[in-house]
Amino acid sequence: MKNSPFIYLRGLRHAEHTVFGVSNGQKFYRDVQFNRDMAYSSGQQVKRSVIEALELPFAAITFNWEIDANGKAGMKEPHSPCDPSFPDQLLGGFMKAKSNSYTVKRRSPLSISAMRPLHPLLGGLERETEPVVFDRSSKPEAHKVVVSRLDDKGKRQEIPQEELEEWLVSNQRNLGPKYFNPSGQTRASGLFVYDIAIDLRTLFTVSTNKLEPELFPEIEKKLKEDGWIEGENIFGKCLICPKEKREVIIPTLAHALINWRITSNQSRTFSLMETVAVAISDNANQIAYAIRGELRDDTERPQASPRIDETAKADFFITPIASSFIAGSIGSADALDKAEQALIEKMMAFDYENQLN
Structure with missing residues (x-):
């Protein structure tokens, strides 16, 4: 059976009395089963935090403003260079659409969920009464x-x-x-989980399809001159990032996926958001129950307990802080370093040049 071209990662973090993103207080959604407000950080915010943690050169973005006939300035859509030679463009994706002009769009090879409570009863909103x-x-x-x-x-x-x-x-x-x-504030506390899927097929490849283009003609020419390899994946003809460039990006991407922090100016009230555990697998179903919250049936009122299920077909990396929340958990101080190394090995092992063989 052919190996999966996906890497799935689930991370469990503890947050305490903090704010992830602001929208009339901490952003939240309503859980319909337990009828509770759930604090969350959007997938877009998590993605931005991961990309910022890359610590590699970023592409310059053009921010457009327009002054109308009345002298009022209005913000227009910003433009990126749509150049995947920059790691943030390659990994984060891009889009540039202008009327009467060539339109390009690249989907990010990283699919990122919102960071939300592990279980509705294990995390959520607290409302301050202190003014x-x-x-x-x-x-x-x-x-x-x-x-x-x-x-x-x-x-x-x-x-x-x-x-x-x-x-x-x-x-x-x-x-x-x-x-x-005197108005109160809302804060987030509890155990929060996030999921990331890495599509190895498109991680270091950029389509050269002209029907739904990802590249401007001048950028495609530039990439070829910079040593990008012409090849083909399941989606068609593509350019493949050179091996020496991949070997620079992969370690810093692995570090960012494990060690990102919410740093945008929409977050406040600092929390370490320490990582409790990480699970990595090539099977989405296995990763779904590898780290989960379990509803208890031995209590009068609904309660839940966090569970790290090491019977799942996944690699587990558990930190010492896990014993604070999960009875019997034994972690190691180098767990996150080992998680990084596991991601590096999985991304390095994929055959980007010969995907159809």
Whole structure:
């Protein structure tokens, strides 16, 4: 039986009192079975974090703005060079579509899920009751307090100091350098899982099909001049990334897939998001239950327990922190290093030049 051209990875992480992405507080969806709000980080955000962790040269992106007849500036769609000689373009995919112009599109060889709770009862949203406070009242003389009001024309005017002091005395009030916002915030805590599928058939190949092009003609010419190999995969004619370039990209990709962190400016309230365990397989069904949450039947109220099922046909890499959440788990300090090496070996072993043989 021919080996699978896919690598499936499932990672289990612990998050504590943090925010992955902001949309009126921590982003969430509603689990329909358990009727609970589930905090999540979108697949797009996880993908961006993986690509940023590559630590390789990135392609320059052109950000387009347009000033209309009224002098207002509006943002237009940004353009990438659509050049797979840059690792972020090769691995992340690209698209450039303009009216009355050549359109190219490359799908990323990395399919990435949202990072979401391992089980609806093992992670989700917590709602803070503590208000937001910004307080400098310990040194009032070092900070300026401005009090204003609207005049008859609706314009905001600062109240003169003497008038303000008289108002404070007569109304028995104090208005010091302190900001108070009573609204609560939402945070994410619990065990969270994410899945990544790597399509080895397209990982280092770019289609030269002219009906649904992935390359501009000038970029295709450039790649050939740079040593990209003409070949063929299951999807048709393609250019194959040279071996020496693959050997540079593969180790840093393996590192990024294991060690990425959410670093975008939409995340806040830092959490280590430490990795509990990683499972790697060539079978999607096996990876689905390799790391899972199990509903318990020995309790009055619904409860769930995390489970690392080492009977699954997968390679397991368990860190010492796993014993904090899963009874009986024994991890090793070099587990993630071994996970990286396993990914490197699997990606190196694939025959990119002779996929049809």
